Amino acid sequence: xxxxxxxxxxxxxxxxxxxxxxxxxxxxxxxxxxxxxxxxxxxxxxxxxxxxxxxxxxxxxxxxxxxxxxxxxxxxxxxxxxxxxxxxxxxxxxxxxxxxxxxxxxxxxxxxxxxxxxxxxxxxxxxxxxxxxxxxxxxxxxxxxxxxxxxxxxxxxxxxxxxxxxxxxxxxxxxxxxxxxxxxxxxxxxxxxxxxxxxxxxxxxxxxxxxxxxxxxxxxxxxxxxxxxxxxxxxxxxxxxxxxxxxxxxxxxxxxxxxxxxxxxxxxxxxxxxxxxxxxxxxxxxxxxxxxxxxxxxxxxxxxxxxxxxxxxxxxxxxxxxxxxxxxxxxxxxxxxxxxxxxxxxxxxxxxxxxxxxxxxxxxxxxxxxxxxx
Numbered sequence: 001x002x003x004x005x006x007x008x009x010x011x012x013x014x015x016x017x018x019x020x021x022x023x024x025x026x027x028x029x030x031x032x033x034x035x036x037x038x039x040x041x042x043x044x045x046x047x048x049x050x051x052x053x054x055x056x057x058x059x060x061x062x063x064x065x066x067x068x069x070x071x072x073x074x075x076x077x078x079x080x081x082x083x084x085x086x087x088x089x090x091x092x093x094x095x096x097x098x099x100x101x102x103x104x105x106x107x108x109x110x111x112x113x114x115x116x117x118x119x120x121x122x123x124x125x126x127x128x129x130x131x132x133x134x135x136x137x138x139x140x141x142x143x144x145x146x147x148x149x150x151x152x153x154x155x156x157x158x159x160x161x162x163x164x165x166x167x168x169x170x171x172x173x174x175x176x177x178x179x180x181x182x183x184x185x186x187x188x189x190x191x192x193x194x195x196x197x198x199x200x201x202x203x204x205x206x207x208x209x210x211x212x213x214x215x216x217x218x219x220x221x222x223x224x225x226x227x228x229x230x231x232x233x234x235x236x237x238x239x240x241x242x243x244x245x246x247x248x249x250x251x252x253x254x255x256x257x258x259x260x261x262x263x264x265x266x267x268x269x270x271x272x273x274x275x276x277x278x279x280x281x282x283x284x285x286x287x288x289x290x291x292x293x294x295x296x297x298x299x300x301x302x303x304x305x306x307x308x309x310x311x312x313x314x315x316x317x318x319x320x321x322x323x324x325x326x327x328x329x330x331x332x333x334x335x336x337x338x339x340x341x342x343x344x345x346x347x348x349x350x351x352x353x354x355x356x357x358x359x360x361x362x363x364x365x366x367x368x369x370x371x372x373x374x
């Protein structure tokens with residue numbers, strides 16, 4: 001497991017993490033060593049206890065033992081070859097062991113291991129399978145983006161809990177549909193979208209704090225949270241999970257619009273049951289930053305979209321000059337999250353129109369943080 005003095009070869013024997021097996025190690029009553037001590041700084045009983053624990057490092061141990069193991073592991077990771085392969089094999093076993101749960105140094109060592117190997121796949125699988133400290137998600141997702149590994153639905157529950165977002169009760173299949181819808185809206189995989197939005201400065205090497213006190217490493221560590229969190233907050237806060245329809249981007253047939261003769265027969269101006277329409281809808285229209293209009297559609301999601309639209313204050317059902325029913329939904333600046341929830345479904349309908357401050361927008365102008373929506 002460890003690099004010792006004889007294994008080090010040409011390496012400087014002054015490395016405090018190297019294990020000198022020639023030093024005396026005798027079993028006796030143990031006093032936990034101070035964190036940060038080198039193996040040579042342990043007492044004889046402490047060295048004996050350390051070597052016994054190193055054979056089964058998934059067991060509980062003093063913090064000094066854990067720190068020395070991880071610092072030594074970093075040296076092996078940089079050595080490459082068989083020493084690095086051995087560390088890659090043992091780190092997931094430690095992460096699954098109860099004594100290591102929530103251990104920030106271990107999580108940092110694992111992140112470093114995947115980055116040094118440029119292994120985006122196993123980085124993603126690690127984030128899907130293990131709970132990591134909240135502060136590491138920002139950088140871990142940045143590394144995942146740099147390694148061109150997409151965000152997965154299986155990562156969302158743990159990520160939501162870490163960032164204190166609404167924790168989704170939906171199944172992975174539903175979350176996968178939502179991610180596909182978000183990707184369709186952004187025109188790009190979410191992590192790739194955020195990485196591009198952060199620009200070149202976010203991809204410059206930054207000093208990494210190693211467990212080994214003498215190692216100095218630097219690599220890109222983009223912080224994804226400021227831009228990714230608002231996108232995921234909208235995605236995870238969707239309601240009606242049990243009846244959540246397919247995203248338009250995943251159902252081509254659902255994008256066909258209903259012919260005029262097949263439009264439903266509700267009367268113009270009639271308030272729909274459950275609607276929050278005020279007595280004077282024009283007041284809400286006057287206050288609106290954005291107005292979404294759409295007509296009837298035979299899309300599988302139409303009934304769902306209409307129910308959500310009816311919940312919006314100021315919802316109107318009117319008849320246009322061609323005697324077609326049109327649904328008008330106003331949104332204030334503070335209500336843009338609700339707009340994006342509907343936009344995900346109606347963006348490909350031919351009857352869809354969006355007006356910002358009275359000016360109609362083209363579809364290509366409508367995306368999160370668009371200058372045309374300010």
